[in-house]
Amino acid sequence: MSLRLVPFADPGVPDTRSGLRLILWLERRQLRGQFAALGWGMLYFGGIAAAPVAVGIAIQAVIDKSWSRLMLAGVLLLAFGAAKSAADSYFHRAVVTNWICTASRLQQLLFRKASELGSLLTRRIAAGEVVAVSSGDVEKIGWFVEVLGRFAAALLTCFAVVVGLLLYEPQLGLVVLVAVPVLAFSIVPLMGPAERRADLQRAKGGRATELAADTVAGLRVLRGIGGEQLFLDRYRSASQEYRASAVHSARMWSLIAALQVLLFGLFLVAVVWLGVRLVLAGRITVGELVTTYGFVTFMMVPLHTFEETASAFIFSKVSARRAARVLSLQRMDDTRGTGAAQVPEGDLLDPVSGLEVPAGGFTAVVCGNPDAGGRLADRLGGHSPEAEPGDASVLLDGVALDDLPLESARTAVLVQDKDPVLLSGTVRNLFDVPSSGAVTVEQALEAAQCADILDVLRQSLPAGGPTDPMDAVLTERGRSLSGGQRQRVALARSLYVDPAVLVLDEPTSAVDAHTEARIADGLRALRSGRTTVVFTSSPLMLDRAERVVFVPDGQVVAVGTHHELVHSERQYRAVVTRAVLTDEGEPTLEESV
Structure with missing residues (x-):
C-alpha cells in the first residue's frame, strides 16, 4: 500500500472486541503491504x-586447486550480494510503509472517535491516557505490524535453509531441524511474565x-497558590515508579536475549x-563443513527476528487493548442521528426540563448549580454524550436534534x-x-471586548516582523492569556x-x-434576531437578557x-445575589461560602 493514500479517505470500522482482534483487523487492512514485505x-x-x-x-576449490570452481564461487557471491543489496532497500521500504500506514490508520480512528465523543472522551478516560494511546501505543501497534512481515x-527462509541442509547433509540437517524449533520456542515460558511486566x-x-498533563494545564494556578512543588513531587514519584517498572520489564527481556544467545552458542558448538x-x-569435505557452519550461523538472523516479533507482540497486545478500549466507547444511544440532514430553525425546547427558548431572542438561564447548568447546555446542543436510550430529545422547530446527523446538529446549535x-x-x-459569513472577525472581536487583548498581542510581536496582532502566536490552550482573556477570545470565535x-x-465568569x-x-x-442562550447567574448579564x-x-x-x-422568586434572588436562605426561605445578607 502506497504512502500516497495517507491520510486515508476512510480508515474503516475497526474490530474493537479485544486488543488481539484489533491487531488482526489492522493486519487484514495491510495485506497487500505484508505480501510485498514477504x-x-x-x-x-x-x-x-x-x-x-x-x-x-570457494574454500573447497582452493583445497582442490580448482580455478573453475573458484571462478564459479566468485560469480555466485556477486549474484547473491547483488540480490541482497537490491532487495534490502525495497524490503525496508515495504516494512516501514506497513508501519506508517498502520499507525496513521489507527491515529485517524482515534481522532475520529475523539471528534464523535467530544467531552465524553475525557470524562470516561483520563486525558493523559488518551495522549499515551494516541502516541506511544500507536507506535507499538505499528511496530508489530511492521515486524510481522x-x-x-x-x-519461510529458515524453513528453506533447513530443507536444503537435509538434502545437502542429512545428519547435520536433522540436528538443525530438531534444534531450531527448540531454540525458537525456548522463550515461550517467559512470555507470560514479560507481558505482565509490560x-x-x-x-x-x-x-x-x-500527572504531567494535569500539572502543565494547571501551572498558572499552581504558581498562584504555591502548589507547583507538591505536584512536581507527585510527578517525580510517578516517574520513578515508571522507571522502576521499565527496568523490571527490561530485565525480563535481557534474560530472554541472554537465553537465546546462550542456547544458540551451545547449539553452534x-x-x-x-x-x-x-x-x-571423511564423510563430508571441509568446504561442506564451512557451508553448513554458514547455514547455522544464518539461523541467528531469523531467531533474532523471532525474539523481536515476540517482544513486539507483547507490547502491541497491551497497547491494542487500551486502543480498543478507546475506540469501543460509544454514546448511550447510537441509533440516533440517522435522519435527514436538513437543518431547522425555530424555537428550542427541552422536554426534560421544560426549558423553552423562543427563536430570535436573547434568553438567560439560571440553574444555581454550575454542573447542572453544564449538563443542560450539553443537552441543548443535541446528541448529549450521556443521554440514556429513550430520553426525550431536545426539539428545534419541532425536529429532534438527536435524530439529525451530528454534523447537522452542530451546525444548527453551537x-x-x-x-x-x-x-x-x-x-x-x-x-x-x-461560519455563516454574516459576522466579520472584527465585529466578533469588538462585541467580545477584545481590543485590549489585541493591543497586548501587538506589543508581543517581534521587532521588524508583522504588526498585525492577528499574526500573534497563542500557546497551547491559550495559556499565554489570562482566564478572562481566553474567555473573551473564545466568545469572539x-x-x-x-x-x-x-x-x-x-461565558464571562472570569x-x-x-x-x-x-x-x-x-x-x-x-x-439581534438570532437565538442566543446564556447560562449565567451574573446580574449584569441577566439584566440585558430579554427573557430569564x-x-x-x-x-x-x-x-x-x-x-x-x-x-417574585426568593430562591432566584438568593442565587443571583449569592445570599444564604434562612430556614423560612428568606435570603440573608450573609455571603455564601
Whole structure:
C-alpha cells in the first residue's frame, strides 16, 4: 500500500472486541503491504542464506586447486550480494510503509472517535491516557505490524535453509531441524511474565503522562497558590515508579536475549563438533563443513527476528487493548442521528426540563448549580454524550436534534462550554473555522471586548516582523492569556461562527464587571434576531437578557425578566445575589461560602 493514500479517505470500522482482534483487523487492512514485505524479505534473507554455499565452494576449490570452481564461487557471491543489496532497500521500504500506514490508520480512528465523543472522551478516560494511546501505543501497534512481515520472510527462509541442509547433509540437517524449533520456542515460558511486566510498565507510564498533563494545564494556578512543588513531587514519584517498572520489564527481556544467545552458542558448538567428526571420518569435505557452519550461523538472523516479533507482540497486545478500549466507547444511544440532514430553525425546547427558548431572542438561564447548568447546555446542543436510550430529545422547530446527523446538529446549535479550548497557532488561525459569513472577525472581536487583548498581542510581536496582532502566536490552550482573556477570545470565535442557535455556558465568569457589562451589550446587539442562550447567574448579564428562565433542580420554576424574578422568586434572588436562605426561605445578607 502506497504512502500516497495517507491520510486515508476512510480508515474503516475497526474490530474493537479485544486488543488481539484489533491487531488482526489492522493486519487484514495491510495485506497487500505484508505480501510485498514477504516477497522482498525472502529475496533479502535468501541472499544472506545462500552466501555460505559460495564460500564453501570457494574454500573447497582452493583445497582442490580448482580455478573453475573458484571462478564459479566468485560469480555466485556477486549474484547473491547483488540480490541482497537490491532487495534490502525495497524490503525496508515495504516494512516501514506497513508501519506508517498502520499507525496513521489507527491515529485517524482515534481522532475520529475523539471528534464523535467530544467531552465524553475525557470524562470516561483520563486525558493523559488518551495522549499515551494516541502516541506511544500507536507506535507499538505499528511496530508489530511492521515486524510481522519480516517474521514471515525469516520463517519461510529458515524453513528453506533447513530443507536444503537435509538434502545437502542429512545428519547435520536433522540436528538443525530438531534444534531450531527448540531454540525458537525456548522463550515461550517467559512470555507470560514479560507481558505482565509490560502491562504494568504501560500503566505506570500512562499515570505519569496524566500527572504531567494535569500539572502543565494547571501551572498558572499552581504558581498562584504555591502548589507547583507538591505536584512536581507527585510527578517525580510517578516517574520513578515508571522507571522502576521499565527496568523490571527490561530485565525480563535481557534474560530472554541472554537465553537465546546462550542456547544458540551451545547449539553452534555442537554442530561444529559434529561437523569436525564427520570431516575426520571423511564423510563430508571441509568446504561442506564451512557451508553448513554458514547455514547455522544464518539461523541467528531469523531467531533474532523471532525474539523481536515476540517482544513486539507483547507490547502491541497491551497497547491494542487500551486502543480498543478507546475506540469501543460509544454514546448511550447510537441509533440516533440517522435522519435527514436538513437543518431547522425555530424555537428550542427541552422536554426534560421544560426549558423553552423562543427563536430570535436573547434568553438567560439560571440553574444555581454550575454542573447542572453544564449538563443542560450539553443537552441543548443535541446528541448529549450521556443521554440514556429513550430520553426525550431536545426539539428545534419541532425536529429532534438527536435524530439529525451530528454534523447537522452542530451546525444548527453551537455550545460553548465554560472551559473553551484555544488551540496553539496565530489568532488568525483561531478564526479559520466554518461560519455563516454574516459576522466579520472584527465585529466578533469588538462585541467580545477584545481590543485590549489585541493591543497586548501587538506589543508581543517581534521587532521588524508583522504588526498585525492577528499574526500573534497563542500557546497551547491559550495559556499565554489570562482566564478572562481566553474567555473573551473564545466568545469572539463563537460569535464569528454565527450559528442559528448559540448556547454559552458561563461565558464571562472570569471577566471583571465593567467589561462584562460591555460584553453583554455587544452580545445582545450582534446577536439581534438570532437565538442566543446564556447560562449565567451574573446580574449584569441577566439584566440585558430579554427573557430569564430559572431552572434550580432540573425543572423550569419561573420565567420572566431579571427584575421580575428578583422580586417574585426568593430562591432566584438568593442565587443571583449569592445570599444564604434562612430556614423560612428568606435570603440573608450573609455571603455564601
